[in-house]
Amino acid sequence: MGDHGDGHSEQGAVAKAGQSVAEKFQDPGIPPHRPRLADKDPRAAKRAERQVAILFGISVLGTLLFFWAYFGVRLDQTVATLRLQNLLLGLGTGFAMLGIGTGIVHWAKALMPDHEVSEERHEIRSEADRVAAVKIVDEILDETGIKRRPLIRNTLIGAVALAPLPAIAMFRDLGPLPANALSHTMWKEGTRLVHDPTGTPIKASDVTIGSAFHVIPDGLNEMTEGKLEAKAKAVVLLMRLNPELLHPSAGREDWSHDGIVAYSKICTHVGCPVALYEQQTHHLLCPCHQSTFDLTQECKVIFGPANRPLPQLPIKIDSEGYLVAQSDFHEPVGPSFWERS
Amino acid sequence: MSAVTETTYTPETSVGRITNFVDERVGGSGILREFGRKVFPDHWSFMFGEVALYSFVILLLSGTFLTFFFDPSMAETHYNGSFVPLKGVEMSVAYNSSLNISFDIRGGLFMRQVHHWAALLFVASVSVHMLRVFFTGAFRKPREMNWVVGGVLVILSMAAGFTGYSLPDDLLSGNGLRIIDGVIKSIPIIGTYISFFLFGGEFPGTHIIGRLFTLHILLIPAVILLMIAIHLFMVVVHKHTQYPGPGRNDHNVVGYPLGPVYAAKAGGFFFIVFGVVAFMAAAFTINPIWNYGPYDPSPVSAGTQPDWYIGWVDGALRLMPGWLFGFPLEWHIPFPWGVNTLTLNVLLPALVPAGIVFTVLFTYPWLERWITRDNREHHVLDRPRNAPTRTAIGMAGFVFYCVLWAAASSDLIATHFFVSLNDVTYWLRGLFFLGPILAFIATKRIALALQRKDREIALHGRETGRIVRLPHGEFIEVHAQLDDYKRYKLVGFESPEPMPGIPNSKGIVTKSEKRRAALSRFFFEDRVAPATPAELEAGHGHAEHEAIDPANHDAKSISH
Numbered sequence: 001m002g003d004h005g006d007g008h009s010e011q012g013a014v015a016k017a018g019q020s021v022a023e024k025f026q027d028p029g030i031p032p033h034r035p036r037l038a039d040k041d042p043r044a045a046k047r048a049e050r051q052v053a054i055l056f057g058i059s060v061l062g063t064l065l066f067f068w069a070y071f072g073v074r075l076d077q078t079v080a081t082l083r084l085q086n087l088l089l090g091l092g093t094g095f096a097m098l099g100i101g102t103g104i105v106h107w108a109k110a111l112m113p114d115h116e117v118s119e120e121r122h123e124i125r126s127e128a129d130r131v132a133a134v135k136i137v138d139e140i141l142d143e144t145g146i147k148r149r150p151l152i153r154n155t156l157i158g159a160v161a162l163a164p165l166p167a168i169a170m171f172r173d174l175g176p177l178p179a180n181a182l183s184h185t186m187w188k189e190g191t192r193l194v195h196d197p198t199g200t201p202i203k204a205s206d207v208t209i210g211s212a213f214h215v216i217p218d219g220l221n222e223m224t225e226g227k228l229e230a231k232a233k234a235v236v237l238l239m240r241l242n243p244e245l246l247h248p249s250a251g252r253e254d255w256s257h258d259g260i261v262a263y264s265k266i267c268t269h270v271g272c273p274v275a276l277y278e279q280q281t282h283h284l285l286c287p288c289h290q291s292t293f294d295l296t297q298e299c300k301v302i303f304g305p306a307n308r309p310l311p312q313l314p315i316k317i318d319s320e321g322y323l324v325a326q327s328d329f330h331e332p333v334g335p336s337f338w339e340r341s
Numbered sequence: 342m343s344a345v346t347e348t349t350y351t352p353e354t355s356v357g358r359i360t361n362f363v364d365e366r367v368g369g370s371g372i373l374r375e376f377g378r379k380v381f382p383d384h385w386s387f388m389f390g391e392v393a394l395y396s397f398v399i400l401l402l403s404g405t406f407l408t409f410f411f412d413p414s415m416a417e418t419h420y421n422g423s424f425v426p427l428k429g430v431e432m433s434v435a436y437n438s439s440l441n442i443s444f445d446i447r448g449g450l451f452m453r454q455v456h457h458w459a460a461l462l463f464v465a466s467v468s469v470h471m472l473r474v475f476f477t478g479a480f481r482k483p484r485e486m487n488w489v490v491g492g493v494l495v496i497l498s499m500a501a502g503f504t505g506y507s508l509p510d511d512l513l514s515g516n517g518l519r520i521i522d523g524v525i526k527s528i529p530i531i532g533t534y535i536s537f538f539l540f541g542g543e544f545p546g547t548h549i550i551g552r553l554f555t556l557h558i559l560l561i562p563a564v565i566l567l568m569i570a571i572h573l574f575m576v577v578v579h580k581h582t583q584y585p586g587p588g589r590n591d592h593n594v595v596g597y598p599l600g601p602v603y604a605a606k607a608g609g610f611f612f613i614v615f616g617v618v619a620f621m622a623a624a625f626t627i628n629p630i631w632n633y634g635p636y637d638p639s640p641v642s643a644g645t646q647p648d649w650y651i652g653w654v655d656g657a658l659r660l661m662p663g664w665l666f667g668f669p670l671e672w673h674i675p676f677p678w679g680v681n682t683l684t685l686n687v688l689l690p691a692l693v694p695a696g697i698v699f700t701v702l703f704t705y706p707w708l709e710r711w712i713t714r715d716n717r718e719h720h721v722l723d724r725p726r727n728a729p730t731r732t733a734i735g736m737a738g739f740v741f742y743c744v745l746w747a748a749a750s751s752d753l754i755a756t757h758f759f760v761s762l763n764d765v766t767y768w769l770r771g772l773f774f775l776g777p778i779l780a781f782i783a784t785k786r787i788a789l790a791l792q793r794k795d796r797e798i799a800l801h802g803r804e805t806g807r808i809v810r811l812p813h814g815e816f817i818e819v820h821a822q823l824d825d826y827k828r829y830k831l832v833g834f835e836s837p838e839p840m841p842g843i844p845n846s847k848g849i850v851t852k853s854e855k856r857r858a859a860l861s862r863f864f865f866e867d868r869v870a871p872a873t874p875a876e877l878e879a880g881h882g883h884a885e886h887e888a889i890d891p892a893n894h895d896a897k898s899i900s901h
Contacts, residue, residue: 093616176542272516337533337680338530338532
């Protein structure tokens with residue numbers, strides 16, 4: 001190698017910085033062919049032939065194994081038979097394929113000629129072609145007259161620029177406009193807090209210190225339309241801790257009941273359920289991205305990628321002693337969005 | 342049409358008659374003449390691209406099977422299939438049909454596992470293939486455009502993977518979509534609208550699975566196929582690159598002819614890839630959706646992981662703090678019409694790392710060409726050590742990616758190694774900035790050291806392990822000279838030197854030209870020049886090597 005004098009305009013610099021041909025080792029050319037065992041010894045060739053045939057035979061056995069597994073294994077509603085069938089189907093297919101694959105490759109490597117050959121590369125673009133192509137393009141442009149008739153050119157550009165817009169507008173009906181859908185949930189004054197997913201209401205007296213409940217609003221389970229959408233905003237974590245540990249800010253003093261607090265379960269980062277409650281440290285941890293919220297500081301973010309505290313659901317007890325919401329959340333739950341103030 | 346002139350060729354065998362029938366009508370002879378003996382260079386690292394192609398074929402085959410049974414509807418239903426623990430559970434039709442594929446269709450689970458493993462392998466092989474192309478400099482002229490097509494294929498493969506991952510509508514994939522929704526909502530001005538349009542209303546809605554299904558089985562695979570066609574067409578136009586070595590240069594291509602050897606090896610390799618994927622599907626459970634349950638916005642399991650190729654983006658989301666030294670990364674900007682929210686703690690990690698990686702990836706061939714002023718065609722690859730700066734840049738990028746990737750498993754790292762999750766995050770945040778720099782320095786030093794070793798071996802031969810005592814008592818180890826072929830592999834490369842800025846027509850070295858010169862220095866300042874025949878000659882002047890050159894070793898010694 002080393003001779004790159006192929007006439008490209010910018011090439012000189014690097015070649016000069018390299019070494020001159022005289023200072024370089026000469027390319028000794030393709031190394032001589034080293035005969036394989038099967039090239040020299042007919043018995044070795046015969047052996048390789050048998051090995052290839054055996055590999056193809058293994059493939060046949062693999063296919064048979066597949067059919068045996070497909071028809072022979074009875075699925076009996078247990079995961080065990082399912083796994084067994086899956087294993088045997090896979091082994092059958094695997095052997096069927098690998099037998100063919102390794103057989104062919106072994107055949108190629110051991111028996112087909114392995115002489116390296118050299119082929120010339122061709123230039124990707126010949127100068128003659130370039131000249132001819134430029135001439136053709138010029139002629140075509142000339143025949144259209146697009147350069148002489150700017151009126152046609154400009155109106156065409158305008159039309160083509162506008163024409164795709166309807167295609168984009170067509171997607172408008174993919175969904176409704178957001179309006180204020182993200183700002184409210186199905187909680188309202190008096191909505192009972194019920195267990196997720198059973199729907200049984202929660203008595204304040206049943207919530208012991210240190211416990212945590214997954215909570216949904218009463219009536220959610222009975223919804224037929226939009227249930228998951230409502231649930232995706234309304235899920236709440238209910239915890240009770242020593243009232244002295246809570247440090248409610250001004251205006252939030254009466255949002256809890258006897259140390260029982262309810263917070264949105266939807267992470268303010270990107271919306272995963274904040275499902276892990278560390279009872280000893282009173283931390284809530286989001287398992288997706290590890291945002292950590294401190295329950296004793298009104299769920300302020302103390303670690304991780306979230307920025308805002310989890311919104312608190314103001315709660316009280318009704319006449320029967322069941323926990324109910326005082327109102328909806330006072331701010332949108334879940335991840336931030338542009339319109340959120 | 343009028344009859345073509347009567348052909349005089351009469352085939353004798355039945356195969357010949359069929360072939361001739363086709364040939365006379367579509368002219369296959371010309372194609373066979375062109376490609377039948379086309380030469381392909383051989384190297385194990387060229388097989389990554391093949392693995393990618395073959396796993397895509399496996400994806401098409403297994404995916405087609407799955408579409409016959411999968412129902413992408415989010416309508417509500419109650420499970421009534423064979424898997425007892427979920428009997429009567431409320432779920433979407435999509436999840437129900439995924440369970441039925443697993444439990445009630447023989448081989449359905451196998452096909453699902455083949456499809457999922459092949460998908461993981463597809464993205465992996467595309468990525469590793471891209472690393473191979475980068476580190477060997479195969480993206481250089483004339484292959485820059487094919488490099489870009491490859492970059493598009495990487496993105497498409499991740500898109501295909503993610504849309505497919507979401508289809509079963511199980512708890513894990515639903516939480517993945519929820520994260521996507523949260524990220525989309527962080528986009529300024531249009532984010533909320535995109536979210537509502539994508540999901541057809543509020544998350545999760547009843548449309549998203551059907552829409553992702555169309556993308557996953559129609560649009561994305563069609564574009565991937567088109568890109569693969571362009572990719573392979575360009576491979577034919579350019580012919581394959583080859584590793585440096587004796588007999589190989591930029592004007593030839595050395596290897597095995599397509600028929601029979603290369604075709605047999607490449608064709609056989611398809612079956613090997615398929616066989617390995619089948620074994621994996623047989624033995625290793627992937628995505629056991631029946632353990633997760635249907636999607637429900639309330640529960641989530643700890644230690645959730647995205648598929649590996651999404652990990653680096655998820656890791657970026659984890660690493661970014663919501664507060665930086667008491668400074669909030671969510672901004673509430675007062676505009677005349679009201680306050681709007683800019684969620685930088687979500688927006689930046691979602692866009693910036695991926696933006697950096699893909700911007701560098703797509704522009705790198707042009708950057709390097711501008712810096713090195715190298716506008717020649719390259720068909721002989723660089724051994725990574727012989728391009729130390731490029732290799733170091735590549736490793737810096739690789740480490741950058743891997744830090745983000747590791748961050749996606751920060752919780753599992755913490756629980757498996759009994760370390761604090763917070764500390765893992767702090768360390769990874771530090772490594773995010775320092776890791777690429779350390780990787781750059783270390784890689785460059787290693788590459789230069791390997792070059793020196795090559796030089797040493799080229800000039801003084803390899804160590805034989807034979808210790809000989811000289812008449813005057815000195816012990817030396819006998820070195821055996823390499824033969825010409827082996828030596829040429831070690832010395833046959835270019836070692837460009839830094840280029841000063843070139844004055845323009847007015848004799849001024851412009852600012853941009855000065856920058857170019859500085860970058861050229863950065864690229865080529867540290868260099869180990871290849872050994873020269875003169876140096877070899879000089880080395881042989883030292884008596885030891887020659888005097889004790891063992892007579893019994895069969896390697897050819899250079900004449901001196």
